[in-house]
């Protein structure tokens with residue numbers, strides 16, 4: 651098993667009378683991409699702020715290697731906060747060197763890394779531009795570079811994809827994957843399930859401050875991502891519901907989605923469909939992480955530890 655870089659144990663946090671974190675525990679391992687997923691207000695940012703020492707938990711602990719709380723060497727951690735914003739009248743290079751200086755990172759090395767990353771993020775030649783002349787997405791790229799300029803061992807990204815266009819999202823996604831491949835441990839939060847689905851190794855799903863799922867992405871998919879069959883054609887809902895292995899049918903206009911049991915053998919199931927069905931189009935897919943989340947967040951009885959031995 652990979653080494654643990656960060657451990658979060660039994661975090662509890664209340665604001666006035668509202669308990670927003672209820673016994674949150676997970677870890678982040680060397681070189682992995684770990685995602686905290688959950689809907690708005692679930693407690694993702696509060697968890698991250700407690701890890702970063704921006705606020706302190708009422709109960710529980712945060713450990714980075716063998717260091718706790720104030721002993722944690724913050725210069726080994728990179729952080730992209732949810733709040734975006736940089737000093738407006740400062741030049742791009744100056745702000746990046748300032749970020750590096752805060753972490754005691756050598757200036758010349760930082761300068762070279764900054765230039766390399768500006769090029770990578772399609773911002774070549776912008777080093778002397780004032781931040782106020784950048785677009786929102788460009789500013790976010792600068793802030794992202796600022797969070798990795800000092801080669802952190804652990805990188806914490808709070809909603810890294812929000813506000814980015816699809817091309818920039820792809821650039822960020824690839825860079826995050828590359829960093830992990832080179833050994834950086836990544837913890838990122840998101841409420842956009844589909845974006846992180848194919849990039850994270852493990853996930854922690856949180857809803858109303860509580861753990862809903864914690865485990866390997868592959869295990870979560872195996873456990874929850876059953877097959878669904880989408881049929882376009884004129885069919886009675888009751889006919890479709892009476893087919894074997896169908897747990898639920900959703901219908902709108904001529905599109906019917908048949909959710910199938912975990913045990914279904916797809917080829918066998920397809921071969922026994924009645925000839926009387928009206929099929930103009932048919933596809934079989936696994937339900938997405940997004941659908942799994944909506945299901946689970948609205949029916950807590952499904953919540954259980956997934957792949958606990960691997961988690």
Ligand SMILES: Nc1ncnc2c1ncn2[C@@H]1O[C@H](COP(=O)(O)OP(=O)(O)OP(=O)(O)O)[C@@H](O)[C@H]1O
Nearest residue numbers: 665670688689690691692693694695696697732841
């Ligand atoms: N400083 C604060 N004072 C009072 N309540 C707070 C504070 N910070 C967060 N909360 C509350 O804690 C809950 C969790 O908020 P948090 O920002 O952690 O959610 P989130 O999962 O990051 O959501 P989002 O996806 O919307 O960013 C919310 O109900 C929020 O209103």
